Amino acid sequence: MVVAEIKPLKEIKEMVKKFRKILVLGCGDCVSVCLSGGKKQVELLSMALRMAKKLDADEANIGEQTILRQCEPKFIELIRDEASRYDVIVSMACGAGVQALVDVIGNIPVLPAMNTKFIGAANGAGDFLEMCSACGECLISQTGGICPVTRCPKGLLNGPCGGSRNGKCEAGPDIPCAWILIYDRMKELGRLEDLKNIIEVKDWSKNQRPGRYETAIKEETGTDPEKKRPDKAAAK
């Protein structure tokens, strides 16, 4: 899932300086799971902003909402009316959610409360590690299910490098050397021989941004921006 971290309060305060009616919007999916942007965190951020506004002798009306997933326009539709009562939406979703909001709710500015960090998984209690770079051409079948693109700071496809020391990476003492992990895993799987195969250079064109993925049930309306923003179409 997507892992995001809340921005420093100072930065968020600065972003909302000139706004009086603020809606803090949380997301019930990834950011809830990594304990950053769920209903509980919405409550805390709203409280902190209220107190901050008060300290600056500013008036403020700060609302709180959380929807199931901010990256889904249909869920955003559910709070469109509510959102129209505010001057700005502070989104606690990942970057995808923030931008989906912008797409759907045209006339209100949307500000990101989070810094989206990576695609990752839980690594024990309350700890999240980056696992995947979304390179678009997954090769981890060749490396025992461990991704060297992501977990090796150099992204080596045929490691390890000379900087590997006692199983740790030279880039940081708590970064395990990905290639040692891969070696151990392949040994466990009885596939050490396979490591002798050279992994070819990646085709980074598969990772061309912005990425797009079309499924078989692609909606007709999805492609036409005018159909998504009826207010803009009407204004023309």
Next chain:
Amino acid sequence: MNINAMPPCQAACPIQTDVRGYIAAIAKGDVKEAIRIIRQVNPFPSVCGRICTRTCESACRRGQVDEPIAIASLKRFASDQTRELKEASKTGTYYTEKIAVVGGGPSGLTAAHDLALLGYSVTVFEAHDELGGMMIRGVPEYRLPKHVVKDDIDLILSIGVEAKTGMKLGMDFTIDDLLKEYRAVFLALGSERSLFPKCKGVEQPGVITAVEFLQQVSQGQRPYLGKHVVIIGGGHTALDAARTCIRLGSTDVTVVYRRTLNEMPAGKIEVEEAESEGVKFRYLTAPVEFLGKGKVEKVRCIEMRFVADGSRRRRLVSVEDSEFEIMADAVVLAIGYNPKTDDIKDIEIISGKRGTIVVKDESGATNIKGVFAGGDVVSGPMSVIDAIASGKRAAEAIHRSLRNLPQKELDEPSVLKPLDEKIVSLIDKAGRQKMPALPADDRIKNFEEVNLGYGKEQASIEAWRCLNCGSGAVVSDDCAACLNCVIVCPYGVPTPGEQKAQIDISQCQACGICAAECPASAIDVRLETKEEGRNKLDEAIAAAKKAAPDGFNIEFFCEYQQPEENSGEKADTFRVGKPCLGRIDIAQLLRPFEEGSRTVRINKCKRHDCRFKDCEQWIVKHVQAAKNILRELGMDTERLKLTEEPGNN
């Protein structure tokens, strides 16, 4: 897993008392709330708190950890402490029908009480001069003082129940007479005809029945039965008679019972109390003949033993050639008693064998329209709580029949299952509080109440042992399946479900840590719901703003702590209690600041054996996180103080 499953104590109680509720109130020091909860279903709290047979305690899940909660003794504590707070609210009569209750014992008086509260005009007819039945005529005063019974009875009368004593059914009036004036009649005649063993010599002077003996003593007589007394029987009545004899001066008192201690209805605790007073016991012994010239002098007994009879049950048979004799100046028979219903001649009430009145169902309807029966006259001698339960059922049935409502469906409640072993092993052990009692030597000199009742501190410590079964966490659909609750729970109760986290209500210990840490605010703990917590805090803040508009402080404290005598409370500090502080989340800590509080104090207790494991570390974590936010806002972090209260050690 039914989240509305009943705690085993409540399910085991014949009147389904909200045990969990009143014990939680006592743990927080709120006796008024405790007695209110008890009195919702039980008009005899002072009586039951002393002599109830306590099936609840046998079912209590704390018993899996160490010892069951002293549920009855805590009931006694609540009623003793609120004696002065007699809230005698005379209820109005909403219905025109009048109801007659025949029998002023626990069953009759309970039915009268419930019917009066429903709005009927009720008259109780009692053959003796005093109301109370076996509560005052059968149970000795050293177990149940008369003035205690009178307290409960006075409260019942004060709500508008009319009582006519000295009126005997069959002599002063008939059921027919009653049906002319009253729309319904409830027969709660009790059961007082003693059974006699089939032994020769039973008619000799000196062979008396326990029921009559105890009645005489209850009326103030003090008969001396002689040095050697033999009691036949194994129930409460037998032990009551034995201990009464000790107090009347007999020094060689022996209880003779045909089976063993394990089968004895009186129970091990009472037997121990009797033994400490000098009563002797002979098990697996049965009387054969009462011998004597002019009056009884000896009892010839025979030994008994169990034999397997081919099926899984055992049969009791006498041991050949094992007869022996016990000296006896008097013999007290306590092998049971039946109702006396042959006095009821005018109306045909179907009488079962043993003279009991036969009823159609649990509600007590007899074969005659408008006539109901309950208590010992239907069931034979049972416990006072069973009599109360039958009185309640009859009142409900009479009310529904008069109002043309369908009769109540009796459904089996679903009950919480036992605690898992792994949870039991994580709960710190703490034995039951010992009931203070008169020293054994002092007891036998008089009929003063032997058990003295818990003091405030004892009651609060004992009530705190209660696990509040079933008042734990419930997960809503907002759950994001982050499984944080699985990670933080000190008891390992939450598990990953198919779509969201699953928390088994029968195992959850209600510490509230998962709820405080849930990022989706999807967990609500019933011990203190989010709404209750919010309301408490809102109320305190509103009161603070009103009373101290120039500046106020908010203080959170643990409700299970004894308040300090001199807490140094200032007029501008407003307190919010929580059932253990581990459940406060960061937002609650900051809320008072949002509303203008000068400081927020968290009075953490000093105990390290809190039933809510790990509460200490979470309190510290939450305070740290709250301080971080204050720091980011440029506010003085010293305004948030974590202090320690002297705790119970």
